[in-house]
Amino acid sequence: METDTKTFKIPWCRTKYYENCVFPYHLYQLCNNRVYPNTECHNKRHSTFLAFVKSAMFSKLYAAEEVDKPDETVPVNNVTIPTLVLERIARxxxxxxxGMDRINMLFSKNHKGEESEQLRMLKFTIIQIFCVSFFMKYVPEWKLAKDDFIRENRATVFRTRIQAMRLMQDQVSLRACKAGAIFSVKVTSFSAFLLMISQLIAVYRNKTSVIEYTVAAGITGGLYRINMGLKGLVSGTIIGASLGSIAGCFAWVVFSAFNKTQDQLHLQEIISKIEVESFLMFS
Known part of the structure; x- marks a missing residue:
């Protein structure tokens, strides 16, 4: 099959993210031949599938031709796009x-005003880390503060038992909340910085691997110990990179098991955008 090397901008992409993308002119013929290899559908210029591809990807190119011959066009209001075609166009x-296009897409919203799935997962993980780290410090600090209050007020005379219990509860809760908040802020900021760096690297490469966790943990560990000088910076980087590699192996296994790797999520996101744009064209 002869291939035409001409390329065209996609006229149906309305978002800033898609407006500079180009596709080969022969792509629709290649997809049609693979989906319908044993039929005459690919030989009919106005078949249902071909009419969709022409309308979606090459509407400007065939606009004059379709105006001259409106009776030959097949309606495409209820077109079902084969999954193979969507996946091939997305790839x-x-x-x-x-890589910068993917990073811009990470922080952009879809047609429903929703954030990207990667960003939602990142925010959900950070919230979980904050809650878990808060209670990890709150519970032991509360017990310690209660023991300190009882020891310090053994000789104190209270007017009623209720007054003593209320004063103890106020002081103990305030001390535990303060300690939990400080600890959770430190842990959450450290984790958020690490996860954000690893996510940006994964999005830029469009690949989930151990490398981004190793690099992110090394950078974060070095910055965390930079107040100790050059030795602290080097030791923090080495320890962080080592622990990040272990965590990266675990994360890669989990994401691969649940089909949540970066390349899979990005592919599904592109397919979803293509489906939305095609639906808007024929609605």
Missing amino acids: EYIEKES
Whole structure:
């Protein structure tokens, strides 16, 4: 099959993210031949599938031709796009996009005003870390504060038992909340910085691996110990990179088991955008 090397901008992509993408002119023929290899569908210029591809990807190119022959066009209001075609078009697009395009897409919202799935997972993980770290410090600090209050007020005379219990509860709770908040802020900020760096590296590379966790943990560990001088910076980087590699192996196994790796999530996101754009065209 002869291939035309001409490329065209996709006219149906309305978002800033898609407006500079180009696809090969022969892509729709290649997809049609693979989906319908034993039929005459690919030989009919106005078949249902071909009409969809022409309308979605090459509407400007065929606009004049369709106006001249409106009776030959097949309605495409209820077109079902084969999954193979959607995946192939999405992969063609991903091959042409840059790492900065993916990073911009990470912080952009979809047609429903929702954030990307990676960013939602990141925020949910940070919230979980904050809650867990808060109670990890709150519970032991509360017990310690209660023992300190009883020891310090053995000789204190209170007017009633209720007054003593209320004063103890106020002081103990305040001390435990303060300690828990300080500890959780430190742990959450450290974890958020580490996860954000690893996520940016994974999005830029469009790949989930151990490397981004090793690099992110090394950078975060070095910055965490930078107040101790050059030795602290080096030791923090080495220890952080070692622990990050272990955590990265565990994270890679979990994400791969649940099909939540970066390349899989990004592919599904691109396919979803293509489906939305095609739906808007024919609605």
